[in-house]
Amino acid sequence: MTTDELPVQPPVAIQPPAVAEPAESTARGIPAFVGQVVSGVALIILLGLHMVAQHFVVPTGLRFYDDVIAWLRNPVVIVLEVAFLAFVTYHALLGVRAVLFDFGFSERTEGRITTALTVVGIATVVYGVILFAAILGAA
């Protein structure tokens, strides 16, 4: 069986156990694959809420400054948007990690990539939270 004949071709970094790959890389990929699936399911829900909020809560969509600020003042919205940012960042950077792992770096370099992306992910969410506070503080 060639690679292209496999049922799916998730990258090595997020491969489920059903895909024929060397045992070591498959075992390493299981938590990432599960993480990608779980965050993906959460994103379908959170992105759905995000899209409905942006386009259907106000007849014109959340377009005008005052509408956006009024929307962001709702504590429930803040919680949902921060959760959305956290999940989307995790999902996105896990995907970037899988792409980078396709370059075939050494295990040590892969570890450094994981550390660097973790830092980027945390910085992204922190930036998002600070941005929320700054927007509401400036309004």
Added chain:
Amino acid sequence: MAMSSAEPRRPASGPARRRGVVGWFDPRGRRLGGLAFIVNRLTGLGLVLYLYLHLGILSLLVQGPGAWDTFVDIALSPPFLLLDVVLLTGMLIHGLNGIRVGLVGLGFVASRQRALLISLMVVAAVVALVGAIRIFGD
């Protein structure tokens, strides 16, 4: 004859040739699942780019209504609306194909993954079309 180390290795035209990032762009001999894999990677990278672009644009809200409203005026121009359609299409393809990858990877509907992929992409196309009409209609 038993395999031995003296036997020739796999020819360079096999799947091993396509390993790595450069191999994504080699369509030769690819089946539908392989193409879906490449499209999923490319749409994913595009969406990561959009995520950080979106965060950057939202920072305009800190500067007050003047900066935000100026951006909104630009964002309502046809070229930007076209980018909205591209974004929507990318999200639909990535999200729906991701559902397929998740289901098959967890052991569900593996035998029907081709039909599932085609069905989901038809759904993506229809929703993208409706979205495009709404985006330009508004």
